[in-house]
Amino acid sequence: MESILELRNVVKNFTGFKINGISFSLEPGYIMGFIGANGSGKTTTIKLIMNLLHLEMGEIKVFGLDSRQHEQQIKQRIGFVYDDNHFYEELTITQMTKVLAPFYKKWDWNTYNRYIHRFGLPSNKKIKTFSRGMKMKYALAVALSHKAELLIMDEPTSGLDPIVRSEILDILSEVILDERCSVLFSSHITSDLDRIADYVTLIHNGTILFSTSKEELFEKYSLVKGERSLLGENLRPYLVGYRESQFGFEGLVTDKAAVQAMLNGNALLERPTLEDIMLYCTRGRAV
Amino acid sequence: MAYLILKDLLLQRNMMLLAFAYVLLFAFAFQSMGDEGQLVAIISMVGYMFVMVGGAWEEKNNSDTLWNSMPAPKWKIVGAKYLAIPVYVAFVTLVYAVVSSAISLLQIPITTAPINVFVAALGTIGVFVAASLYYPVYFAFGYTKSRYWHFILIFGIVALSSMLPNLFPEKPAWIDPLFEKLPKLTGDAMFLVVAICFVALLVAVSFLLSLRFYGRREF
Incomplete structure (x- = not known):
């Protein structure tokens, strides 16, 4: 078409x-x-x-x-x-x-x-x-x-x-x-x-970071929340961006299945909002 | 294009009312200019005020973004401004007729000239000349920046006309030979024809420049 x-x-x-x-x-x-x-x-x-x-x-x-x-x-x-x-x-x-x-x-x-x-x-x-x-x-x-x-x-x-x-x-x-x-x-x-x-x-x-269907976007990205101790070297390659607080961290990750397996139920994986995706994609790591 | 002119008239309804006051004021101020001078000055000045006020409304409403987002070709946007001039002049002439009749009826001590086609045409030429000098700068830079050019234009004309007698206390030697080379102009009609041809050329060049400058603008 x-x-x-x-x-x-x-x-x-x-x-x-x-x-x-x-x-x-x-x-x-x-x-x-x-x-x-x-x-x-x-x-x-x-x-x-x-x-x-x-x-x-x-x-x-x-x-x-x-x-x-x-x-x-x-x-x-x-x-x-x-x-x-x-x-x-x-x-x-x-x-x-x-x-x-x-x-x-x-x-x-x-x-x-x-x-x-x-x-x-x-x-x-x-x-x-x-x-x-x-x-x-x-x-x-x-x-x-x-x-x-x-x-x-x-x-x-x-x-x-x-x-x-x-x-x-x-x-x-x-x-x-x-x-x-x-x-x-x-x-x-x-x-x-x-x-x-x-x-x-x-x-x-002035640069397009992505242009895709909303379904693909929500399939690709997940919001992960957990304790700061989980923010190890293994997780970082999957992190698009994250923010830390005294209670833990929250971040946007790609490859939900791999991250889920790696964290073995110790973190919460949620569907992000567009705002989460925009925020972490544009501000990058350590927001 | 008629709708763009209609829009200019709708926006200038207040100016249309104010035109009565301006005509009265200028009739009083220009009494000493004689019959023809008074009417030409009134039509030229009030007509040109319509041109300026029209530009101000466009700027205030940021309308260039609107028209250039619509299927409105730039030549129509620019052309409508030039075509509105005879409408303004016709209106000012009508206002003058009403005001001069009122002055006469109420026996107000202001001398007013009778309207005739020749003088009205000269007034129209005056507005076209002023607008032709103003519009290319307006379409290149918008109303706010073009105001500086407007002031230069107005003060330039006023200053030049007051300086000329001092600059040339006697008629320069080249004037007579120049006019001997031109066909002898006899009577108002021939003068008007020559003036209209000159103004038509000026308006055509001005329109093409305006169109070119407007096409280069970003909004």
């Missing part, structure tokens, strides 16, 4: 920061969680995909098309939600949508009105009077109203209360059910992605 989004050896240099030849791809019909700490390169990568930044080296293909050569054609099929509001705050959403809608060939007013009604967004109030959650819901309504095949979302849930976050995640799950739409969802709130992501890509200092 052809990837809906494919990045190959993408390079972008800034003073003091570099997107360092990153590659990953997303298949149609899946949600990819794009995780990493603040300043790791998530937004820069998304801006490169959206052509808001100029690519220096490498290749970005969306729907199998070169992102620069077929920019307008691609953007007809992309819905986007960014962490900051970019709509005109002095306009009402009715005015704003009247300006935006004609740019999309497949704009569907019925879908739009359905989402506006569902989200309870007031049509006659200026966007500047909206809460952050309402602005995010409006952005989502616009993104979903032109039959987008790829949703690109940059930290859409940051700064939102748990109820609105949950509502947005429910909608994303619904959208994905049609099997046609894919989502690239960047976030440092990994619990959101624990819930909805099919694939996870971790970026750290």
Whole structure:
């Protein structure tokens, strides 16, 4: 199956920061969680995909098309939600949508009105009077109203209360059910992605540390907890990262079966969260 | 592109109301310029204010990220700014008509010039010239940085016009030979045609520069 989004050896240099030849791809019909700490390169990568930044080296293909050569054609099929509001705050959403809608060939007013009604967004109030959650819901309504095949979302849930976050995640799950739409969802709130992501890509200092399915990730990594005396040379080769306290240690290990056999029931092995994986993979040993 | 112009008008509703006050103020301030000078100055200045305020709204809302994430070609984003100028001018002319009628009806002691097509066209040319000099810098650097260029532009024009009489107390010798080589311009119509051709060229070059600079920008 052809990837809906494919990045190959993408390079972008800034003073003091570099997107360092990153590659990953997303298949149609899946949600990819794009995780990493603040300043790791998530937004820069998304801006490169959206052509808001100029690519220096490498290749970005969306729907199998070169992102620069077929920019307008691609953007007809992309819905986007960014962490900051970019709509005109002095306009009402009715005015704003009247300006935006004609740019999309497949704009569907019925879908739009359905989402506006569902989200309870007031049509006659200026966007500047909206809460952050309402602005995010409006952005989502616009993104979903032109039959987008790829949703690109940059930290859409940051700064939102748990109820609105949950509502947005429910909608994303619904959208994905049609099997046609894919989502690239960047976030440092990994619990959101624990819930909805099919694939996870971790970026750290402009480098992709892994890009894999969530199942493979949880098969590969385990969280181990035990007494500090167990932190011997035998265990260290399996440790991705660990932290010690006066009561013992906790660490992320690969090869669960081997570690289990080695520790012989003297330590606790648990399924890690995405946050554990992100933390230990990016900070390394002795956190 | 019409929707981008509509958006500019929707954003400038407050400016549209303020335009009545500006026109009244400038009508009072420019009385001594004579009929034609007063109207040209009012249309040029208030029209250019619309250009500047339009840019300020884009910057305030960080809208470049929005438009460049949408299927909106850059030539439309840039072109809409230039095409909004005649709309601004038409509105300012309308405001002038209302204000000058009100001045006349209320017998306010301000002298206002009657509107005529020639003078309105000169005002339009004035806004196009100012915007053509301003927009390439605006599209290259955004509103905040381009404000410095705006100030240089405005103060440069004011300073130059006040310095010219001192710099050239007598007509320079090269002026007459230059104009002898040009076809003799007779009447307003011919002057207007020449001015429109010049401005059309200036706007075309300005648009292409704006498009080039905007294409190089990152958001």
